[in-house]
Amino acid sequence: MNRRTALAALAAVALLLVGVALGSWLAGSPPPPPDPPQAARGKAKSKKKARPVAPPPGERMPNVLIVVWDTVRADRMSLYGHGSPTTPGLERFAKSARVFEHAIAPGTWTVPSHASLFTGLPVSTHGANASWRWVDNHHVTLAEHLSANGYATYAYSANPYVSGMTNMLQGFDVKRYSWEEDKVAAAAAFREKLLPSDASTEVSPAYAKRDPNVAWSHAVYKEASGLAHERLTTWLANRPDKDRPWFAFVNLMEAHSPRIPSMEARKAVVSDTATLNRGLKTDVSLWTEVSAILGQHRYSDDDLRAVRGVYDATLVELDRAFTALIAELEAKGALDRTIVILTSDHGESLGEHGLWEHRYGVWNTLVHVPLIIRYPRGLEPGRVDEPVSTAAVYPTVLDLLGLPPPEGLILPRSLRRKKQNLPVYTQLTDPYTSKLGPFRKRYSDLDFTPFLRTFDAMIDGRVKIVHASDGAHELYDLVDDPEEQANLFARHPEAETWIRKLESWRARVPKADPAKRNAADLKKGRGSKTERKAMKQMLEQLGYVEDDEGADDEEDPMGAP
Numbered sequence: 420m421n422r423r424t425a426l427a428a429l430a431a432v433a434l435l436l437v438g439v440a441l442g443s444w445l446a447g448s449p450p451p452p453p454d455p456p457q458a459a460r461g462k463a464k465s466k467k468k469a470r471p472v473a474p475p476p477g478e479r480m481p482n483v484l485i486v487v488w489d490t491v492r493a494d495r496m497s498l499y500g501h502g503s504p505t506t507p508g509l510e511r512f513a514k515s516a517r518v519f520e521h522a523i524a525p526g527t528w529t530v531p532s533h534a535s536l537f538t539g540l541p542v543s544t545h546g547a548n549a550s551w552r553w554v555d556n557h558h559v560t561l562a563e564h565l566s567a568n569g570y571a572t573y574a575y576s577a578n579p580y581v582s583g584m585t586n587m588l589q590g591f592d593v594k595r596y597s598w599e600e601d602k603v604a605a606a607a608a609f610r611e612k613l614l615p616s617d618a619s620t621e622v623s624p625a626y627a628k629r630d631p632n633v634a635w636s637h638a639v640y641k642e643a644s645g646l647a648h649e650r651l652t653t654w655l656a657n658r659p660d661k662d663r664p665w666f667a668f669v670n671l672m673e674a675h676s677p678r679i680p681s682m683e684a685r686k687a688v689v690s691d692t693a694t695l696n697r698g699l700k701t702d703v704s705l706w707t708e709v710s711a712i713l714g715q716h717r718y719s720d721d722d723l724r725a726v727r728g729v730y731d732a733t734l735v736e737l738d739r740a741f742t743a744l745i746a747e748l749e750a751k752g753a754l755d756r757t758i759v760i761l762t763s764d765h766g767e768s769l770g771e772h773g774l775w776e777h778r779y780g781v782w783n784t785l786v787h788v789p790l791i792i793r794y795p796r797g798l799e800p801g802r803v804d805e806p807v808s809t810a811a812v813y814p815t816v817l818d819l820l821g822l823p824p825p826e827g828l829i830l831p832r833s834l835r836r837k838k839q840n841l842p843v844y845t846q847l848t849d850p851y852t853s854k855l856g857p858f859r860k861r862y863s864d865l866d867f868t869p870f871l872r873t874f875d876a877m878i879d880g881r882v883k884i885v886h887a888s889d890g891a892h893e894l895y896d897l898v899d900d901p902e903e904q905a906n907l908f909a910r911h912p913e914a915e916t917w918i919r920k921l922e923s924w925r926a927r928v929p930k931a932d933p934a935k936r937n938a939a940d941l942k943k944g945r946g947s948k949t950e951r952k953a954m955k956q957m958l959e960q961l962g963y964v965e966d967d968e969g970a971d972d973e974e975d976p977m978g979a980p
Contacts, residue, residue, distance in 0.1 A: 480664040481794065482757040483565065483816055486744075487536075487668070488737050489529070489578055490675040490777065492766030493522065493789045495731055503688040505734040508742030509761070513791050516759070517798050519834070521806040522790030523843045523878060524765045528777050528851060529580040532764040532809070533587055533670075537561055539813030539830040541844060546931025547585070548849035553943050554586045557935045559825040561813045562590030562666060568822055571665045573654050577605075577643040577672040586943070591668070595650055597643035604646055609639035612681050617699045619729070620677035628704065641672040642679070644740035652747055671740065673733045674767070676703065676776070680732035687735045689728040697725035708775035709854055713865060723770045730769055755795060758819055762809050763788035771902070778851045779869075781876040781885060782903055786845045794819055798835060806843040806878045807834055842879035844924060849873065877921040884908075884917040886925070892918055 493499045496506045498513055499520070525535035526542045534540075534547035537560040547554050554560070562572045574581075574591040579598065581587050588594050597605040609622075618625035622638050647669045655665065673680070689695045701722045710716035718726070741761065748754040766785045768774035777785050790809055792798055797819045811831040817824055818833035832839060850871055859867060873888040878897070885893040894908040894917060908914045 479662075479756075480569070480820055481796070482664050482753065483570070483666040483760075483820075484748075484757055485536075485666075485668045485760045485762070485812070486741060487533070487581075487670045488674060488734075488741075488761065488763050488789070489670055489672045490765065490767050491734065491737070491763040491789060492784055493763075493787045494784070495727070495734060496789060498791075499789070501731075503728075503731050505688055505731045506738045508738045508745075509789075509791070512742070512745055512793065515795055515800050516791050516793035517800055517834075518802045519790040519792075519807050520802055520804050521878070522762065522788050523806055523808050523845050524763065524786045524788045525808060525810045525845055527765050527781060527785045527845070527847050529578060529764055530585060530587070531846070531848070533581055535808075535810040536762070536764070536812055537587065539810050539824075539828070541810065541928050542846040543848050543925075544929050544931060546933075547587075549851040549853075550849050551931075552580065552585050553940060554589060555931075555936050555940050556586065556589065557937070559828060560590045561816060562588070562668070564590070564817070564822070564825050565666045565820075566590050566592065568820075569663060571658060571660050571663045572667075573651065573665065574668045574670075575643075575647045575650055576670040577641050577647070578670045578675075581670045586940075588668075593654060597646060598640035601643065601646050601650070602640055605641075605643045606639040608645060609642045609679070612642060612679050614679075614682060614699065617679065619699060619701055619703050619726075620679065621704050622677045622679060623699075625699075626704070628702070628706075638677060641675065644671045644673055644737060647671060648740060648744045648747070651744070655753075671737055673736050673740075674730065676705070676708075678703075678729055678733050680729060680736055684732040684735040684739075685729065688731040689725075694721070694725050694728055697721055698729040701725050703729075703775075705776075705854070709858060711770070712773065712775055712779070712870075713858060713862065714773075715862065718770055727769050730767065758792070758794040758797075758816060760793075760812060760816075761789060761791045762812065776854075778847075778854075779872075781845050781847055781874045783883075783897070783901070786876075792834070799837070801837065803834075803837055805839055805880070807839060808843045808845075842877050842920075842924075844921075844928075845876050845878075847872075847874045875921060875925050877917070877924065879917075879920075882917060884914075884921050886918060886921050894918075 495501050496509070497504050498506045498510050498518065524532045526532035530547050530549075530552050531542040531545075534545045534554050535542060537554065538545050538558045539561070540558070542548065545554065545558060562574070566572050572591045573593045573595075574588045575595045575597075576582055576588070577597040582596055583594060595601070613622070613624055615624050617623035618627060620626060651667055651669060655667075658665075685695055685698065689698065701718070703726055707716050711718060745754065745759070748757060765777050766783075766788055767777055768782070768784050771784050772780065772782055774780060774782070788809065790807065790812075792815065793800075808831060811834050814824065814830040814832065815834040817830075818835045824830050832841065850873060852870055855867060855870060858865070868889070875886045877884050881896055881898040883895045883897050883903070887893070892908050892914075893906045894911050894914050895903045895905070896907060897903075
């Protein structure tokens with residue numbers, strides 16, 4: 420019997436013992452696992468493969484739950500000091516968790532950032548970006564690795580980019596989408612929240628600029644936080660393999676445009692009637708937001724205050740949904756034996772730096788995201804002030820479970836230790852410009868080159884250095900200038916040293932290798948023509964796809980090069 424076969428046999432025996440000892444996921448908490456060593460790091464030697472490792476006999480591994488609040492920036496959360504009570508439930512939860520004050524997303528939008536979360540790799544290494552919206556099969560995702568180690572895996576997504584259409588969820592046994600199995604219930608939840616006087620978005624009942632050629636019916640599937648909770652707990656209760664530990668992932672889209680929070684949520688964070696009413700009337704349709712980016716529309720200070728209040732209200736709804744889920748896990752005895760991680764894939768520009776949505780830069784409004792990890796048995800609660808990357812979630816989970824990484828996979832340092840003393844990186848390797856197509860035709864005299872740039876950024880302590888592809892580099896002191904208003908690059912004595920340090924990292928980090936793609940990658944599993952058309956419509960209504968001189972056609976909504 421070879422070593423791999425022996426390990427697999429040992430894993431099977433251990434899982435059988437776990438089943439006899441525990442019986443059900445609702446049973447009492449098992450003894451905590453021993454203090455595991457930090458996940459190993461080393462030089463890649465061969466093609467990456469998930470390798471099973473047996474838990475100690477008679478002991479069940481902890482469960483793992485990762486919740487992504489899509490499009491949520493940390494500075495709008497009361498947990499991180501925002502003045503409005505956007506996240507009171509999360510504040511209570513965080514008292515027994517580790518809160519990372521300066522968590523940085525590896526990318527600025529869904530595909531690259533989620534791919535880094537699932538693979539532990541920098542954006543330029545995994546290669547999932549605007550031109551290649553796909554996670555190559557040779558990467559071993561966290562779900563694949565945990566599945567190989569005996570975990571039942573489940574994913575619920577309200578984001579079409581976090582689906583089988585991008586291979587983002589490879590390794591999950593069960594995948595459920597709000598726009599498929601739950602489309603009727605999701606649409607009902609969406610319509611229940613619509614306010615008759617709301618004229619702010621394309622889906623709002625009183626919106627006056629509706630394009631009769633665009634059917635916004637597909638956007639109704641994104642308000643699914645309540646459904647995600649219900650479906651996850653139903654899966655946990657009904658799955659046939661209740662003796663196995665589980666890994667669940669949930670993506671929630673309430674904070675993503677078009678935003679339609681309930682009136683109750685709006686009133687929780689907006690106290691004056693004038694601002695409340697302005698939030699219902701200020702046009703934040705995709706066309707108007709992009710017009711503002713290009714200097715063709717202006718939002719007043721009152722408009723901005725109102726729009727940000729609407730955004731805050733969506734966080735209230737996410738907070739309530741998350742709090743309800745945690746309460747149910749606690750009531751069923753599962754919370755303290757579950758590693759719970761809450762984070763986001765990216766933030767959102769709300770008029771800062773003249774930008775909207777989440778593209779065209781690496782500002783902290785786009786990359787400073789929440790990261791809270793709760794597992795009292797293996798992670799001391801507290802707040803961590805230094806910068807960390809959400810790409811380190813992968814090795815942190817393995818560290819807490821006592822599992823080594825997949826063979827040959829080089830991962831970041833686990834966040835289990837409170838002090839990292841390492842720089843953190845974020846990238847925009849491929850600008851997502853498809854939305855600009857109609858504007859290039861209408862405003863042919865405008866200079867669009869600033870929106871075609873790529874960026875690499877490094878945050879090291881209080882310093883943030885940005886390498887722009889056009890040479891317009893930037894340097895900010897995030898302590899004295901947290902809003903990144905004063906570019907110190909031209910006058911800072913250490914600017915050239917910092918930029919060389921960033922350039923050295925850019926040169927060292929492995930680049931995505933298209934030669935490793937297999938036939939499934941090249942085919943990209945796009946589904947039927949009907950499915951592709953439906954996916955394209957959904958992405959358009961979330962602001963991702965437009966007719967950019969043929970860049971994103973109906974046959975290829977996921978953007979093959």
